[in-house]
Amino acid sequence: MLEALKPQPQDKILQLIAMFREDQRADKIDLGVGVYKDPTGLTPVMRAVKAAERKLWETETTKTYTGLAGEPAYNAAMARLILAGSVPADRIASVATPGGTGAIRQALELIRMASPEAKVWLSNPTWPNHPSIIRYLGMPMAEYRYFDAASGGVDFAGMMADLARVAKGDVVLLHGCCHNPTGANLTAAEWAQVCDAMEARGAIPMIDLAYQGFGDGLEADAAATRMVAARFPEVLIAASCSKNFGIYRERTGVLIALSKDAGQKAITQGNLNFLNRQNYSFPPDHGARVVTMIVEDDALRADWMAELEEVRQNMLGLRQALADALRAETNSDRFDFVARHRGMFSRLGLTEAQVTRLREEHGIYMVGDSRINIAGLNARTVPVLARAVASIL
């Protein structure tokens, strides 16, 4: 049986982890996978997470199964964090999932169950795992223009022109904030226009919210999601706690499915529970429980928010420093967009050959499309990257 299997392509982002590890150069720089690193290069366990884990260890008396949809308190906490009351609770169905990827997978399976013909529209470019999972599930998909390589901003006219071709019942997948891989984001006014377009076409919005708190702040980063949630009868929201709680390996995510009314919500919830049962039964609990403890405790929540804000400010500082260094080294404003971008990533607009040269000649690792993880930089490596980029242009 197994000899019938064909080799699978490696994930381009995850592949970089191994390549970087094998590189023996002491001064190599990792700007690959989207993991936050502090100025010393460490991906720290956040203070509030440590404190919650300590408390959990002391107080947890059982590891018996929790709900099939996850612990209700976690689902409620995530709905509050993301939606902040923008939608009545009796419209919110949700399941805890293994990370944001688990939430995306469950959302896509829900779409396929409800409407196998629906096309899923993806931004061009998008996180490569989006098309990869959709292809694996055999679902129809299409692309809308998103990034303007020349300006490093959003190709809004192109995006709107493509959204005008969406068919009734198609799903439009949007990045709620901190677009991955480009770092270029819609303004609030543009979000409103995107909502108008989706409404006019009868489209169903799906939002991938993996970086809440990494862009303009915890509330600001959820504003677009809340706008969409308040306007549409049906919305799918796949959210991750990997980045904003720094609990990557704990696999903590949530899928929220907004339904038009309480009656539909009950059916949607039953289908989400069913999907959990088919795919992995009960979702992982540890990370979800830690998140719940933090969000529900005033002191822990305040400390978490303060540390998340430090993380965000560190990335903003690095963005400005890199934009300044690139301006000085290249004697041009070509890379000024780096300071305007938000979130962990910026796409620099280099060719694949230039990315390869940066890796081979300078030991600088980034994704092949020239996406860099801003948090992989520090005060010492910003000028190193700027000089290296200038040297290969």
Ligand code: LMR
């Ligand atoms: C990334 O885009 O680097 C992260 O979301 C990590 C991943 O799973 O790809």
